Amino acid sequence: MKLHSVLAGTALAMIAAVAAQAETWKLAVTDVEGMERLQLEWGPFKEALETATGDTFEFYAVNSRTAAAEALRGETVDFVVSGPAEYVVINKLTNATPIVGLGRPDYHCAIVVRADSGINTVADLEGRTVAFGDIGSTSNMLCPMQVLADHGLDPINDIEVMHTSRNIAHEALKNGDVDALGSNAGSWLNVRNAETDLPYGFFRILARSGDLPNDMIMVGAHVPGDAAAAVQQAIIENKDSIIAGITAHEENDKYVGMDLVEIEDSAYDYVRSMYSNAGYPQFDNFIGD
Template identity: 30%
Template structure:
């Protein structure tokens, strides 16, 4: 059970792999033997789905590539040549180009990712979940405004809260299972 943020931008939740245009990479399979920077361990668009995309491309992420989870310094690693590719959310592309300039391309882009979730643990009663969902949906704009208050949350401008369809998140479950993070 949960409620998700439905971002205003239709391209907000894609994963992209960024490489130098002159590196000769044409597909994710070309990254075999290379170094890749990603965001934080556990980030859906900055770690889990990029790793899953590599697995889907036939790459063993433990043997065929070296992944560095660098958080906010992932772009500098690509610009300096310390890594061969960077994987991140598409919303970071403009910021990267502004920082790095020309000479880079998006090697691969994922399908649209599911939106962010607000979850309740299995130990919370159905009645409590239903009550909270109702209150949250009735007060969605106040919750969005509160979410926007801390700096760095602009991605939620224009968002709304909606009830979720559990099936939408199957790709995330598949990724976790493929990476050995949950049992299949």
């Protein structure tokens, strides 16, 4: 009887020890507003994350990128899923760092013109109107502006800049109302491929970027280093289930075919260059907010 009591006590002690090691973390996603959308679109990811780490993750809804930064700085959120442009500013404001990159396939941008426009080089765009997407977007504004700069054109002073939605920019280019558009290449191709009445060679990609830095999971500066490393290791070791959780909802189809990789802050220096060429060299404010 005493032996059973000892064994039972030992088992309870072991369970208590494991429970004591488990952590509860707050998790935010910068481009998803409202708790209902978080649960619907990222709930499977959260469940996979909890299974992989043994920790508990609670959603923390943010209604803007600024709110995410403030929550990290106030230590009310611990981990944030975000994009490259958002990360550069959040890192400057809070010292949060990336732990896992969400490697999106074919994540690059392009400058597109009409094939009959007579525009054959980026230099030919000087003085012309170029349509970009959402202000502050990595792939729909900052990246195509950087592509222009990489080819020797000042995206602030050498062109007329217009911001509009991708579909409107596409229609404007098709009708000759703008001279070029800068966009996420894959997203623009989806719009282009729906134009079944146009000949294949109606548009031409004038220039394109290399693959862009990854979206990421970042960790707040207040989270102990060993705890952040443990979460990082658990995600990498269980990447198949984590990826399945992220891509479970159709809103996250952009991640289909993705990989999860370890990543460092220096991977985002190219994005910092984008901010500078777009006229925001301090990258300490969210463009468009």
